[in-house]
Structure formats: C-alpha cells, structure tokens
Amino acid sequence: MFQAWPRLVLSGILIIFLAISSCTRNDQSLSKVLQVGLEPTFAPFEFQPGGGEVVGFDVDLMRAVGQAVGLAVEFKTMNFDGLIPALAVGQIQAAASGITITADRLEVVDFSRPYFEAxxxxxxxxxxxxxxxxxxxxxxxxxxxxxxxxxxxxxxxxxxxxxxxxxxxxxxxxxxxxxxxxxxxxxxxxxxxxxxxxxxxxxxxxxxxxxQYYGVATQQQSPYLKLINQGLDKILKDGTYDKIYTQWFESPAPALPALAPAQQEMVSTQSGLWDSLKIALRSVPALLQGTVITLQLTTASIVLGIAGGLVLALVRLSQNKWGLGLSAIYIDFFRGTPLLVQIFMIYFGIPGIVQGLGLDFSPDRFVASVAALSLNEAAYMAEILRSGLQAVEKGQQEAAESLGFSGWQTLRHVVFPQAFRQMVPALGNEFISMLKNTSLVAVIGYEELFRKGQLIVADEYRPFEIYTTVAIIYLIMTVIAARGFDYLEYRLYPDKQPHKIITSVK
CATH class of the missing domain: 3.40.190.10 (Periplasmic binding protein-like II)
Structure with missing residues (x-):
C-alpha cells in the first residue's frame, strides 16, 4: 500500500493540471461592476496616502472609463506580479497598474489601446x-x-x-x-x-x-475589452483624459497611438495539459537552485538558533536576576513580533541607523537573512531546550555530582543526552517550520525556492503550474525531514526497537 502512494499523488497532480488547463477561460458573463486590479505602491498611478483609500492617475482614469460606458468600478489591490495571474483565473476582470504592453504579455492577456506613454x-x-x-x-x-x-x-x-x-x-x-x-x-x-x-x-x-506604453489588461477575448476601449476613446475625445493627466502630472497630455508597437501582431494562445506539464518541468532547474539556497538558509539558521537558544535556556535556568530579565525581554520581543518585520528591521532599519552615524554599512542578503531567521529561532529554541533540560530528574544531576562531575561535565554527559531525546519531536517541528519560514526572505529579494517561483511566474504568467511545482518541492523536503527525525527518535529510544529473541543457546 505504501509503495503505491507516489503513484496516487502523481495521478492526483495530473488530474488537477488537466482540470485547470481545460478551464482556459472563466465565466465571462458581463456584469455592471468591473473589478480592476492594481498594485497600490506605484505612485502617482496608484497609492494609498496614509494607508487610506487608493488614489492615483489609474484610479481616476478607470473611474472615468467606467462612467463613460455605464460600469461601476471596484478596485482590488495586490502585488504587481500577481495581476496577470489574477486575470488568468478570473479574480479580476481588468488590471490597470502601469502595465507595459509587451509581446510576452500579449501571449496570455489582451490589452486596451495605450493610455500612457512613459x-x-x-x-x-x-x-x-x-x-x-x-x-x-x-x-x-x-x-x-x-x-x-x-x-x-x-x-x-x-x-x-x-x-x-x-x-x-x-x-x-x-x-x-x-x-x-x-x-x-x-x-x-x-x-x-x-x-x-x-x-x-x-x-x-x-x-x-x-x-513604452501602458494599457489596461484583460483576459483574452474578454467582453470587457471592447467596453474599456470605447470608454478610453470617449474620454480622449471629450477632454476628460487631458484633465486627469494635467491634474497628476502638471503638463499637457501627449498624443497617444491607437495601438502600441507590440499590439501590431497580437497572438492568442490556448494551453492544454501538455503545455502545463512542460512549463512545470521547464521551471524545475531554476527551482532546484532556489532549493539549495533554502536548505543553506535552514541549516545555518537552525544551527545558530540552537546555539543561541542554548545560551538563553541556561540563563533562564540560572539564578541571575539580570540574566533572567534580559533573556525574558529577548524572548518576548522575538516571539511577539512578526518575523517579516524583523527581516525588514535587520536589512533596512539597522543599516539606516548605522549609516546615520556616519559609518558605511550594507549587509549581505544571505547574512541578513540568516541573522533574522536565527535570532527569531533562538527565542523558540530557548523554551524548547529549557523544557527539555528541566525534564531530566534532579536525582540524575545529584548522582553525577556525587561522582565528582563538574557542572559542565554533568550537563554534557548526563543531563543533555537525556534531555535531547525529549526534545527531538519539537526540534523536528522547528526544522520543518524553518524550511517554510525561509520563504519570507523573498521580501528582500533573496532568491530562495519561493522567490525563484515568483520570478518565473513574473516571466511565464502561469502561477498554477509554477506554484504547484514549488509546493511539491517543499512537500518532498518536509516529508524527508519528518521521516529523518522519526528515524532519529526511533534510534534514541531502545525500548521502541524490536528485541531479538534467543531461541537456543549453544
């Protein structure tokens, strides 16, 4: 039965690929509400002053287009690299976020006439x-x-x-x-x-x-594309476009062509199961490069996290009031604040403070990533190690002291080996969590496994195939890690191993 599970998993993945690839278009029934995706950090086209309502040139433009053709416009904010994938699966009907009309993008989406030259x-x-x-x-x-x-x-x-x-x-x-x-x-x-x-x-x-020219992106053969073009034509002719442009850029609007150069040869493509599999397989070499980085980050961060956690655990077990207070502050801070915020603080915040003092300091991304991950991990490891050390009976330490063992010898030869057996399940969980937490360093542009997947999606515009492959690689790594820790736990507990029965004595 267990030998058959890989085939079952593969069959399931193929079925999902087939289902997704066969749905080349979502329901395109026309609604009176046009859902428009945009990325809210692309000022002055779209941004959120003070974290409030999204405003900008694209926002005013799309509202004017909607008003011109009788459509209400609803905006959805998301990352820029997620706009075209969101169009592909029908989460939005249009995307207006300073998207340049290119030949590659025209293979997966359609564009309106150009509305901005840049x-x-x-x-x-x-x-x-x-x-x-x-x-x-x-x-x-x-x-x-x-x-x-x-x-x-x-x-x-x-x-x-x-x-x-x-x-x-x-x-x-x-x-x-x-x-x-x-x-x-x-x-x-x-x-x-x-x-x-x-x-x-x-x-x-x-x-x-x-x-280059910006256009409003839609699904291929979307019924909204014609309405958007009609709205753009209308506001270009009646002067509404000029007013919006002057408001945001304080200069006269330039003349725009009816088509961008890349739109002269528009190509519509249909993709099937084989295309999806080819895209997934083509992404594997790049994703494996990211996998190596992920494993390096995980290993370095876990090792440093254990070292830091052991120091904190020993301080927590000591009677030193200053040590107890400082270790409690450290643990509360790193467990009480998001890891993502800590990564930003270490990579962007600390260099800014140091440079403000007149010193030239710009950390390497690998070093910054490991520093953030290991400092965070040390806070969790401290409690795991402390609980493991406290689980060893005091009589064990007293017996070691009666034999003349020093404090370090007692910890090394008596307490820690017994505590380690208690901690193996929790250490396994932390290792697996760290494998997945490394994906957070993508925010500083470090190209581990998840970031490699994002970059491929940004080029291929096929999120399902790429992210499914990324998920499979993560699953393989976590399953191998889980089985490895299971085996380690099995080896550390002799009572769980099968006993040999002696049937005869010579």
Whole structure:
C-alpha cells in the first residue's frame, strides 16, 4: 500500500493540471461592476496616502472609463506580479497598474489601446552620479521591481547583479540603504516617489530610448475589452483624459497611438495539459537552485538558533536576576513580533541607523537573512531546550555530582543526552517550520525556492503550474525531514526497537 502512494499523488497532480488547463477561460458573463486590479505602491498611478483609500492617475482614469460606458468600478489591490495571474483565473476582470504592453504579455492577456506613454530612468546617489546609462551599470548592483519592464531591461545588462523587490518603495529604500548602486524604474513613478519621500539626494537619468506604453489588461477575448476601449476613446475625445493627466502630472497630455508597437501582431494562445506539464518541468532547474539556497538558509539558521537558544535556556535556568530579565525581554520581543518585520528591521532599519552615524554599512542578503531567521529561532529554541533540560530528574544531576562531575561535565554527559531525546519531536517541528519560514526572505529579494517561483511566474504568467511545482518541492523536503527525525527518535529510544529473541543457546 505504501509503495503505491507516489503513484496516487502523481495521478492526483495530473488530474488537477488537466482540470485547470481545460478551464482556459472563466465565466465571462458581463456584469455592471468591473473589478480592476492594481498594485497600490506605484505612485502617482496608484497609492494609498496614509494607508487610506487608493488614489492615483489609474484610479481616476478607470473611474472615468467606467462612467463613460455605464460600469461601476471596484478596485482590488495586490502585488504587481500577481495581476496577470489574477486575470488568468478570473479574480479580476481588468488590471490597470502601469502595465507595459509587451509581446510576452500579449501571449496570455489582451490589452486596451495605450493610455500612457512613459520611459525608464536610472536613479543613483551622488557618489554614483557617473552611472547615467544602462552601459554604465555593467557589473553593478541594480534594484528593480518584480515583473516590470525595468526588470526585463536590467537582465540585459552584462554582469549586473539584479536584485528584484516587490515594490518601487523597497527598491528606493534599498538604494538609500546603499544595498544597491542604482535603481531602474518607470520615470514618472521614480520622480514622484522621490519627491513624495523627500529623497532629494537621488539623481535621476531618463533613458529616452526606452519608450513604452501602458494599457489596461484583460483576459483574452474578454467582453470587457471592447467596453474599456470605447470608454478610453470617449474620454480622449471629450477632454476628460487631458484633465486627469494635467491634474497628476502638471503638463499637457501627449498624443497617444491607437495601438502600441507590440499590439501590431497580437497572438492568442490556448494551453492544454501538455503545455502545463512542460512549463512545470521547464521551471524545475531554476527551482532546484532556489532549493539549495533554502536548505543553506535552514541549516545555518537552525544551527545558530540552537546555539543561541542554548545560551538563553541556561540563563533562564540560572539564578541571575539580570540574566533572567534580559533573556525574558529577548524572548518576548522575538516571539511577539512578526518575523517579516524583523527581516525588514535587520536589512533596512539597522543599516539606516548605522549609516546615520556616519559609518558605511550594507549587509549581505544571505547574512541578513540568516541573522533574522536565527535570532527569531533562538527565542523558540530557548523554551524548547529549557523544557527539555528541566525534564531530566534532579536525582540524575545529584548522582553525577556525587561522582565528582563538574557542572559542565554533568550537563554534557548526563543531563543533555537525556534531555535531547525529549526534545527531538519539537526540534523536528522547528526544522520543518524553518524550511517554510525561509520563504519570507523573498521580501528582500533573496532568491530562495519561493522567490525563484515568483520570478518565473513574473516571466511565464502561469502561477498554477509554477506554484504547484514549488509546493511539491517543499512537500518532498518536509516529508524527508519528518521521516529523518522519526528515524532519529526511533534510534534514541531502545525500548521502541524490536528485541531479538534467543531461541537456543549453544
């Protein structure tokens, strides 16, 4: 029975792939409410001042389009790299978030006529003001936003170390913290974000040769596409578009073409089961590279977490009041605040404080990731180790002392071996949790397994196939880890092992 489970799992996955790939389109019945997806950190196109209601050029534009054709518009916020996948599965009917019309995107979605013309720009600090063109960025550290035209352009730069973040704000913060040498982003967004954030020290160099056009994305053959185009045509003719443009950019609106260059040869594609399997298999080599990083992060963080946790546990078991108080504060802080916040504090916050003191400090992403994960893990390990050490009867320690053992010898040879057996199940849980928690370092652009999956989705626009493959790899790792700790527990408990029965004596 147990030998058959891999075949059952594989069969289940194939059935799911078939079901998803056969549903090439969702129900396209026309509703009077148009659900529009956008990424709310792309000012001035869409952003949330003070965390309130989303505003921006795209917001005003889509409301005007909806009013022109009799549609109510409802906005849904999400990460930029999730917009096109959300369209593909019907979570939204349109996406308007400064999305550049490209040939690759036209293979999976349709676009309205262009509604904005933009270029890319390079942003640098004064120390790097000689980095004015893409050629100058060869071999440099560059921050970009995931799934954008700037990310595609950065990949073409020879020997560049491209660090991909989830938002423009994180890219700018990375530049301010001197974690990168330059950022590439759309010119209007970069200029607006710099002005809004008060980052006057950032110098911007426009790249006029990178002219591009934004369009409203919809599912292929969506009935909403015609209505959106009708609405755009109407507001372009009656002057509404000019008013919205002038309001946000304080300059006259430029003339726009009816079609972007990439729309001259639009291609619609149908995908089936075999296409889904090919995409999943094609992603495996890159995902395995991320798997290696995930295992490195997990191993380093667990080892350092155990070391730190042991120190905290011994302090907690001591009678030192200062030690007890400080260890309690440490444990309460790292268990009481989200790990994601701790990662941001270590990678962005601490460098900012250190640089404010006049010192040049920009941590390596692997070091910052391990530091955040291990510091957090130490707080949990401290309680696991403390409870394990306290589970050993005091009589064991007294017996060791009566034999002349020192405190360290008692801990090493008597207490810890017995405590370790008690702690194995909890240590196994922590190891498996750490395997999954490493995915959080994706927010600082470190390309572990989950981040590799995000980057592939940003290129392929096929989230189901890629994330299913990512989930399978995580499942394989956690199952292997769980069975490994089960075996370790089995070996550490002789009473659980089968006893050999002696049937005869010679």
């Amino acid at each position: 270029t890319l720009a390079i942003g640098v600090l004064p120390a790097n003001r000689n980095l004015k063109t893409f050629k100058d960025l060869a071999g440099k550290r560059i921050a970009v936003q995931i799934g954008t035209a700037s990310a595609d352009e950065a990949k073409k730069i020879p020997n560049a170390n491209v660090i991909i973040y989830d938002s423009t704000d994180l890219s700018i913060q990375s530049l301010i913290s001197k974690n990168v040498d330059a950022i590439i982003n759309d010119t209007p967004t970069l200029l607006y974000s710099i002005a809004r954030g008060g980052f006057s020290q950032i110098q911007v160099f426009r790249q006029e040769e990178t002219r």
